[in-house]
Structure formats: structure tokens, C-alpha cells
Amino acid sequence: MIKIKLSSGTTIAYRDEGSGEPIVLLHGYCGSHRYWDEVLPSIESHGRVIAVDLRGHGQSSAGEGVYTMEQLADDLAALLDELKLPQVNLFGHSLGGYIALAFAEKYPDRLLALGLVHSTAFPDSEQAQANRLKAAEAIGTQGVVPFVDGLIPKLFAPEHRESMPEKLSEAKEIGYGTSAEGAIGCALGMKDRPDRVSVLEQLDIPILLLAGELDEVIPPEKRFPVSKSNVAAVTLAGVAHMGMMEDSQAFATGIAEFLERNRGSGSV
Template structure:
């Protein structure tokens, strides 16, 4: 585990594997770099894979307030500066995808490719915004454990809740490591995020949109907001919102194929 104090004021923890072309993978809400444990060695054959803990998650430091997607994108840019990475391939899972889009909007020249995994460019619905407020309040009132216990099972398919009980338990344990400030701040930041379909429409770099067939978090009508020559759309069969843990081999194979296909760009 490595840690770096960034110019944005936070200290980010990260792990890495492999060498060569830098590939950054961003985990989802109440996750950490450990979401990628099984995927990391599979992707490392394609380059130097860097998996940070987002601000307020895992071993990265936290602070009070709203964690705007733009602020988290600035953390990523600062991490790249510290590691002397002018450009990256960027894969974001769920919340990580929202951050990736904010990064793409502000720093498009620093991307080689971008991938959204179990994520969307659309903003929250009004009902979802209300739920984010309730989540932030519940986290601050009751702590992180009961919130994670309620959240994580919804991220796996019904079948995987039983036959992947070890992975589900691991996802819960990872979630328990999220700070109260980090979880509440990200809930509010996700609530405030804007519609970034236009960002995808403008981007000229290769784009991967990877969805879970049975995802109950990202509905089918929100998974593939754009269709262009530079967009690759993939649906992972039999998984919900946690493809990197539910079927890491298929997840890594599809991401790896996308990266290799666009290696010369």
C-alpha cells in the first residue's frame, strides 16, 4: 500500500500492479481498492494498473462537507501529477464512473480511453436525490455499518447473494472501512452531480460502457446513453452491479480486450 499527500490537501492510498501504460481503476461508493483484488492481476498484463482509495474511503483521508465529483476528479489529477502520468486509461465503477466523467470534462487531454462500469452519465432522478439525503442523514445518525449492511446485498444478483456469500461478506467488510464523512459526503456529491451525457457526446477518445445484465442500480435505459463509432457497449450476463467481484474473469477480459483494441490510439 502506497500513500501520497496531494496538492488538493488529502492523502490518497493506492496499490498498483504491472508495468507500462498506466491504467487507473476507480472503485464505487463505500468501496476501496480491494474491490479490484481479483481483477488487478488480470489487467496487469495490459499495463501498470493503479487502484486508489477515493477520498474518505479505505485508507485515504477524509474531510467534512460535500464530496463533489469535480473535487474527486481533482484528486485524481493531483495523483497523476505526483506519479508523473501525463495520460491514462481510466475505468470507473459506479461512483468511480461519475468521477471519471467529471475528470473527462475538465481534463480531456489527459485521457487515452475512458470506461464506465456499472455507471451512467445521467444525473439522479428526483426520487434518487431524496434518497441520497436520507442516506447521508442515516449514515451520520446511525454510523456506517447498518448502512453498508443494507446497501451491499442490493449490489449482487439474488443468486450471487447466496453462492458468492464470501464475496458479499468481503464487500461489506470493505464498506465498513468507509469513513462517515466520506460516505455522507459522497452521497451528497452524487446527488448534486450534473447530467454529463454531453461529455460522452463530445469525447473523441475510445469509450467503454460496461453494464451488468441484472443490475438493479443502473436500469437498462440509463446504461448506454450514447451511440458513436468510438463507443463500445458491453453487457455482462448474469451479473448485477459488481461485475469485478461477481465475475472478475469476464469483467477483466472485456476491459482488457477494449484496452488492447485501442492501444495504438
């Protein structure tokens, strides 16, 4: 792992593998760069892969307060500046997708392609917003571990909760590495994020929308909000919200084929 201190004072940790056209991976809530371990070798064959630990997650530093999606997008922009990378292919899982959309809105010229993985451009519903507040309160009073223990099983398909105990344990262990400040800050930031369907509608770069057939976090009606010639919509059969762990081969193939199809093109 490499760590770099940004001008904001935040230290961002990231894994940097391979060479060629840059591919940036942003993990989901209470995750880390380790979410990508099983699929990284397949993706790495298509370029230089930079798997980031978001602020407050993994080995990156944390601070108190709301972590807005725009602030986290600025973290990424500052990291790319430090790495002297003017443009990247950006893929975001869940929370990472919300950040990727904020980045696309604020820094559209810095994207070669955009991928939302088990994510959505829609804002939280009122119920989801209430749940974010409950999560922040629970983490503040009870800590990260019991929250992660309750969260992780919901991210896997029901059958995988029984058949993949080692994967659930791994995801929980990764989640335990999230700071309380990071988990609270991101919960509040996700609660307040705006509708960004218009961002997808306006972008003319290649876009991948990759969803899990059994995802209970992102329902079917929120997975594919736009249908355009530059948008590839892919559904992974038999997986829920953690395709990179539930079916790493199919997940990696979905991203790799998208990258190969759009290599260096800037458009589909």
C-alpha cells in the same frame, strides 16, 4: 499500498502494479482498491495499474463537507501530477464512473481512454436524490456499518445474494472501512452531480460502457446513452452491479479486450 499527501492536504492511498501504459481504476461508493483484487492480475498484463482509494474511502483521508465529483476529479488530477502521468486509461465503477466523467469534462486531454463500469452519465432522479439525503442522514445518526449492511446485498444479483455469501461478506468488510465523512460527503456529491451525457458525445477517445445484465442500480435505459464508432457497449450476462466480484473472469475479459483493441491508439 502507497500513500501520498496532495497539495490540498488530502492523503490518497493507491496500489501501483505492473508497467507500461497507465491504467487507473476508481472504485464505487463505500468500496476501495480491494474491489479490483480478482481482476487486477488480468488487467495488469496490459499496463501499469493504479487502483486508487477515493477520498474518505479505504486508506485515504477524509474531511467533512460535500465531496463533489469535480473535487474528487481534482484529487485524481493532483495524484497523476505527483506520479508524473500526463495521460491515462481511466476506468470508474459506479461512483468512480461519475468521477471519471467529471475528470473527462475538466481534463479531456489527460485521457487515452475512458471506461464506465456499472455506471451512468445521467444525473440522479428526484427519488434517487431523496434517497441520497436519507442515506446521509442515516449514516450521520447510525454510522457506516448498518448502512453498508443494507447497501451491499442490493449491488449483487438476487441469486448471488444466496450463492456468494463470502463475496457479500468481503464487500461489506471493505465498506466498513469507509469513513462516515466520506460516505456522507460522496452521497451528497452524487446527489448534485449534473447530466454528463454530452461529455460522452463530445469525446473522440475510445470509450467502454460496461453494464451488468441484472443491475438494479443502473437500469437498462441509463446504461448506453450514446452510440458512436468510438464507443464499445458490453453487457455482462448474469451479473448485477458488482461484476468484478460476481463474474471476475468475464469482467476482466471485457476490460482487457477493450485495452488490447485500443492499445496506444488514442482512438478506436
